Amino acid sequence: MDFIDYYNVLGIPSTATAKEIKAAYRKMARKYHPDLNPNDSNAELKFKQANEAHEVLSDPEKRKKYDQYGKDWMHAEEFEKARKSRGPSGDAGQYTYSTGQEGDFSDFFESMFGGFTSGRSGQGRGRGFKGQDYNANLQLDLRDAFKTHKRTLTVGDRNIRITIPAGIEDGQTIRIKGYGGPGINGGPKGDLYLTFEIRNTTGFRRDGSNLYKSVAVPLTTAVLGGDLTVDTFDGKAKLKVKPLSQNNTRVKLTGKGFPKYKKEGEFGNLFITYEVTLPRHLTEEQKRLFESLKATNL
């Protein structure tokens, strides 16, 4: 276990005043705060180091102990015994030491100060910082997003089983609480923000919970009307094409769209656009019939 020069960490001389210590800490905290440096483990480490240095140097009692025994920390226990034998000092009771959560401090700190964080009552010093939030992307096929399903992810060295609700959107982010970086100074863990990237190779265009698709309609069906079977996202549906349907006519199949996010059993609509197809080849008879039609000034 190595000695840590807390003055060096904060870039201040050992004669620094409380004001100078605070200013140096603020400067480092601004520079390396995890929220200002997402996904930067080096910044997170520096922030932890600055926090630890501040924890010691801004507390007169800890600083005294550190200054006296810092380089010779193995003898810190003797300091404690001597201090206790002197009885309570004038400012006893000013600090409240708790047996709170184990901190995220160095072995050096824990060896010297007992391994637990302390805090001055009412001033919030020694308060835990929430760990770094992690961001990750998860690719899904549009077909996967159609049904609620479970998926196991590996984040760092942990496996997380999450439920992905049907109807999740491309680019949507969900928060998984407590799966981010470890808390600092006993603070809570950060969160994992998972952003979904949804690939669509289905031939359906999606807009929220509505789906859009174009289908070819033969000329005769468009003119005379008739039945048409179309693909929906999870099956087939029969359509009655009205006589004299125009090209680009759009019809709505209610409830045949995509599931609505977190609204079980509710679906958007499927919009079908007719693409009336003209014949590329005609038999002699068909040609004769079209000429008859032409003769009627159609």
Next chain:
Amino acid sequence: MNVKKYIRITDFCKGHALEESFLVSLHEIELIDIREVESERVIPKRDLRRLERLVRLHRDLEISPQGLLAVDHLLNRMEVLQEEVLELRRRLNRWE
């Protein structure tokens, strides 16, 4: 009130040991959107992540609401740029 969509600012402030006036000051500079739903002052849940980040920055770094406005703007820009970099890397990987 749709509790899935909104969170009461009294609940948020209680949970984070915050003065409501702090949220009001963020609202006044249009950093967050406080609405009134069924006579309750609420914030949309989708803004929760951003608001928690603002609270941490305010507490840990003593940044004023005006300072948060600038920081938030820059962080949002940084996030957009990071997403662009990720997307470009993905595209590049397809060709490599």
